[in-house]
Amino acid sequence: MAMQSAAPRAKRILMVGAPGAGKGTQADLIAKQFGITHISSGDLLRRHIADGTTIGRTVETYVNKGELVPDAIIMDMLRKPVLKASETGGYVLDGFPRTVEQAEAAYRTAGSLGVGVQIAVHLDVPEDELIRRMLARARGADDTEDVIRHRIKVYDEKTRPLLDYYAQRELLIQVNGARPVAEVTWSIVVQLQRAFKRPAAPAPRDRAVA
Numbered sequence: 001m002a003m004q005s006a007a008p009r010a011k012r013i014l015m016v017g018a019p020g021a022g023k024g025t026q027a028d029l030i031a032k033q034f035g036i037t038h039i040s041s042g043d044l045l046r047r048h049i050a051d052g053t054t055i056g057r058t059v060e061t062y063v064n065k066g067e068l069v070p071d072a073i074i075m076d077m078l079r080k081p082v083l084k085a086s087e088t089g090g091y092v093l094d095g096f097p098r099t100v101e102q103a104e105a106a107y108r109t110a111g112s113l114g115v116g117v118q119i120a121v122h123l124d125v126p127e128d129e130l131i132r133r134m135l136a137r138a139r140g141a142d143d144t145e146d147v148i149r150h151r152i153k154v155y156d157e158k159t160r161p162l163l164d165y166y167a168q169r170e171l172l173i174q175v176n177g178a179r180p181v182a183e184v185t186w187s188i189v190v191q192l193q194r195a196f197k198r199p200a201a202p203a204p205r206d207r208a209v210a
């Protein structure tokens, strides 16, 4: 269709990984490598909280406890930056989708935009390494060991099922994230370049919905 608002070959990369897996760091490096935009749902939420916006006041308790923020707020917050990035080459999304429900909602939106390839990257890191990294990072109130363990539990229960969701759609790249940063980036870039060369998958709306 000629009238689509998004570039037909926009690169849409989704980083999936437990808290502490290195999603933010890798998303930043991958976005630079491909000249696309890094969008982090967690960073956007933290900025809203710091600025004391209506969204910020609504989400503060969820974020501090490591609970997931309601989908409607997340979808609303991401709509504009995602649209803008789709028009300028694409994006690396870090922290979204966090549940199969969010992935399905994103799919519906993407379908109406007719945007190009989508690939999910799973940064796999063992739990003891995740806890070690997050304690070392100790960002503030949300980084007590109890909250860290809770965030990992939320990941296992709500986000991990996304891996099957994407694997069934042949969109999943698996990466061992427990290695030095540059090695992990290299491994992601090589696999993405290979994936981008494959013929484009059908637009989401043309696919059977599982």
Ligand code: AMP
Pocket (backbone or CB within 6 Å): 019, 041, 042, 043, 045, 062, 063, 064, 066, 067, 068, 069, 070, 074, 094, 095, 096, 097, 098, 102, 151
């Ligand atoms: P992150 O920086 O990605 O670990 O996100 C920090 C916190 O923001 C999470 O623990 C959640 O409370 C919230 N959050 C970030 N992204 C999402 C999302 N896609 N859905 C729901 N909550 C989210």
